[in-house]
Amino acid sequence: xxxxxxxxxxxxxxxxxxxxxxxxxxxxxxxxxxxxxxxxxxxxxxxxxxxxxxxxxxxxxxxxxxxxxxxxxxxxxxxxxxxxxxxxxxxxxxxxxxxxxxxxxxxxxxxxxxxxxxxxxxxxxxxxxxxxxxxxxxxxxxxxxxxxxxxxxxxxxxxxxxxxxxxxxxxxxxx
Amino acid sequence: xxxxxxxxxxxxxxxxxxxxxxxxxxxxxxxxxxxxxxxxxxxxxxxxxxxxxxxxxxxxxxxxxxxxxxxxxxxxxxxxxxxxxxxxxxxxxxxxxxxxxxxxxxxxxxxxxxxxxxxxxxxxxxxxxxxxxxxxxxxxxxxxxxxxxxxxxxxxxxxxxxxxxxxxxxxxxxxxxxxxxxxxxxxxxxxxxxxxxxxxx
Numbered sequence: 001x002x003x004x005x006x007x008x009x010x011x012x013x014x015x016x017x018x019x020x021x022x023x024x025x026x027x028x029x030x031x032x033x034x035x036x037x038x039x040x041x042x043x044x045x046x047x048x049x050x051x052x053x054x055x056x057x058x059x060x061x062x063x064x065x066x067x068x069x070x071x072x073x074x075x076x077x078x079x080x081x082x083x084x085x086x087x088x089x090x091x092x093x094x095x096x097x098x099x100x101x102x103x104x105x106x107x108x109x110x111x112x113x114x115x116x117x118x119x120x121x122x123x124x125x126x127x128x129x130x131x132x133x134x135x136x137x138x139x140x141x142x143x144x145x146x147x148x149x150x151x152x153x154x155x156x157x158x159x160x161x162x163x164x165x166x167x168x169x170x171x172x173x174x175x
Numbered sequence: 176x177x178x179x180x181x182x183x184x185x186x187x188x189x190x191x192x193x194x195x196x197x198x199x200x201x202x203x204x205x206x207x208x209x210x211x212x213x214x215x216x217x218x219x220x221x222x223x224x225x226x227x228x229x230x231x232x233x234x235x236x237x238x239x240x241x242x243x244x245x246x247x248x249x250x251x252x253x254x255x256x257x258x259x260x261x262x263x264x265x266x267x268x269x270x271x272x273x274x275x276x277x278x279x280x281x282x283x284x285x286x287x288x289x290x291x292x293x294x295x296x297x298x299x300x301x302x303x304x305x306x307x308x309x310x311x312x313x314x315x316x317x318x319x320x321x322x323x324x325x326x327x328x329x330x331x332x333x334x335x336x337x338x339x340x341x342x343x344x345x346x347x348x349x350x351x352x353x354x355x356x357x358x359x360x361x362x363x364x365x366x367x368x369x370x371x372x373x374x375x376x
Binding site for chain 1: 337
């Protein structure tokens, strides 16, 4: 919780593409010599609002990490779905479970290098024994894992996806 | 009629998805299978080799998962603390090394040497054992007690409640469970959940 506050940089209103040096914030973390981009970091309480909706949107929430090879393999499909269905009221959220000490050295450079268009946030909450079953009782804790929901229903998947599989599941929510 | 078919379709889909997400494998109280797996000293190891053991701390772990790496010292410490009390650590590397070459036997030998593993580090050749146990990720612990029924599963889950920082651990799940078994007490938390790396089958 303590370091969370330090790492938590509020960028709700700032534009994604603002890269002029004047908009960069100096961080209090002296070790962040790699990529000084802002990153939203949440504990589970902070993440919860992203896991429910009362709007007409469909959300696809993917739990991943840069060290997770099967996650990286399927990431382009989530990006592609996010692009293809943006006008159909679908939004992809990528929730990184990278270790906090890897945010600057791995996660931020990865997001930048692959120009991820989906929203990326990091979840840092030690109490996994509480929040894993809260997200889904059947989740063993293995990643990748994906949650698809709208205001009426939700489905959880502890599996990897191809583009076609992801699209098939998504279509259940678009009826 | 359409509606009924629709409902059936939904039930079928929910049913199918449920089937794929609910993990099979052992529950608390089930009898765990023994195995014969190759150790890093090229000898075969089975649970039945341990005549004097009261049980086992079976841990599915590997070289390549950051969560496993983060726990290596703590796994060594578990073996140091509990092997002499009758609960040795048995580590099993469950990944398919065709998919995850950095977990191959040579790499396992190197890592064990570097970290001073005092326990067997076994290759689940052909990935036969982790599916039977129902292990889905590394690291994942199955605490087993030898009972009259056989090798009974007593605890499934994480080593403790802080994968990032050993100093900041509040609850040592596995230690508490083994201590309870040694004291003849019921285990308070028999199952815990933690994030881990999917086992590559």
